[in-house]
Amino acid sequence: MPEFCHVTVIDREGVQTELDVPTDVSMNLMEVLKGEGYPILATCGGMALCGTCHALVLEGLDELPPRTEEELDMLDTLPETFDNSRLCCQIKAPALPEKITVQLAAIED
Ligand code: FES
Numbered sequence: 001m002p003e004f005c006h007v008t009v010i011d012r013e014g015v016q017t018e019l020d021v022p023t024d025v026s027m028n029l030m031e032v033l034k035g036e037g038y039p040i041l042a043t044c045g046g047m048a049l050c051g052t053c054h055a056l057v058l059e060g061l062d063e064l065p066p067r068t069e070e071e072l073d074m075l076d077t078l079p080e081t082f083d084n085s086r087l088c089c090q091i092k093a094p095a096l097p098e099k100i101t102v103q104l105a106a107i108e109d
Helices: 029-035 069-077
Strands: 004-010 016-022 054-059 085-087 099-104
Parallel strands (some): 004 099
16 A cells, blocks of 8 residues: 555646545545545535535546445436546545546536
């Protein structure tokens, strides 16, 4: 496991920022991004039930653990998802690869 994951984040306005996320913390990517001030509602608290942490993984997707049934079930309820759609709350920091790029998905009204 790498010590840090270099995370490139593209927000909903298209603004790109870089973060170095420690992989030895018991947090998930939603919590990390929320802590950095990204506007992720996370109303379910990371239980794969609200879909508000939906992001597209543009780089590093193959190095992440596969989506769980719970994650797939939630993604199925969203109006628009893609092959690289993930719920950030289901990506644990220790499972992060050395480098990843995520784009926060648009919020549907
Ligand atoms: S925080 Fe609710 S699904 Fe991820």
